[in-house]
Ligand SMILES: NC(=O)c1ccc[n+]([C@@H]2O[C@H](COP(=O)([O-])OP(=O)(O)OC[C@H]3O[C@@H](n4cnc5c(N)ncnc54)[C@H](O)[C@@H]3O)[C@@H](O)[C@H]2O)c1
């Protein structure tokens with residue numbers, strides 16, 4: 001894919017001063033400096049690149065060189081690799097670094113990495129000097145289609161995952177599909193499961209686009225051929241457009257919003273996903289894999305409650321299974337998952353709002369207080385067992 005095939009999507013958030021761009025294509029890292037200069041203007045003198053050793057070892061030099069060529073001095077700071085480093089302590093360390101590096105209001109924080117780096121660096125950027133500009137360079141598929149778009153930043157704590165955070169929109173997002181070549185296959189599948197989730201709630205068009213990404217990836221797992229990269233760049237752009245649309249209409253996740261365009265629908269598949277992650281101490285499944293199970297389970301519930309036609313569910317299940325590599329969960333304790341779900345229920349005042357489907361692209365939010373007794377229990381028992389068939 002040549003640079004001329006770079007795709008740009010503009011995102012406008014009501015109440016924010018300016019639109020920001022998401023730029024997707026191949027070989028973009030080398031032009032980071034120019035993109036930062038064009039998007040942020042002449043004020044930028046310094047940039048702090050926040051990353052981890054693995055990602056920085058692969059791509060840090062390209063980014064730093066490009067910044068220097070554009071007359072921006074760059075300093076880098078590494079955080080630990082993994083969800084367990086997405087903490088207040090890490091955010092505090094990043095802020096300490098931004099102070100030492102002399103990052104001023106006109107300067108930039110550049111998050112180079114997956115969702116962990118993006119969330120933690122974004123959170124620190126929103127706090128340092130009450131907010132400095134943030135450039136997201138997502139390097140996982142999940143971060144490209146999901147976490148880098150939408151402005152949610154945050155860290156985990158003993159109170160729960162992602163409960164401490166801010167809304168801080170990026171100034172620009174640079175999604176370079178060439179970096180997917182080094183991504184672990186399970187991480188790639190994780191991103192694809194999240195992509196299927198988007199497709200299911202958006203509509204047949206996005207689901208078919210996602211199917212195409214899944215198919216080209218199974219022929220070219222490292223996304224190296226020009227055609228594969230082009231399919232991914234196009235697909236990622238479509239996903240970003242969908243997420244941007246939802247975020248635009250409900251940027252701060254309005255408390256009472258439950259419509260089919262509220263930000264809550266993005267939680268499709270996430271109720272069971274979070275319970276599975278908790279029940280397995282966040283060790284057994286990648287987040288996207290848990291979402292893969294969550295999508296299948298929400299689809300099953302939609303079928304049992306006769307909300308959705310069986311053929312839509314069959315189509316959706318087929319797409320999930322084509323991603324492949326979903327670890328079985330039949331050995332995950334049924335009671336532990338149920339307990340995680342009922343914890344969730346207690347913290348939400350006695351009932352869980354499930355995102356279900358009336359068909360592909362027709363999400364609905366339904367409280368489980370309206371389900372016939374035992375629905376979730378029975379469906380869950382059947383589901384966990386069914387994964388080992
Ligand atoms: N802010 C949001 O709206 C939002 C949305 C979804 C998810 N998230 C958050 O995102 C996080 C998950 O993100 P993730 O799936 O990107 O995980 P991650 O950031 O942990 O990255 C996964 C692994 O891939 C490695 N990696 C990243 N890019 C690579 C590359 N190009 N080549 C080789 N290795 C690479 C990382 O070092 C890490 O080991 C979670 O903390 C989740 O809460 C946030």
Ligand SMILES: [Zn+2]
Pocket residue numbers: 194270287291
């Ligand atoms: Zn998710």
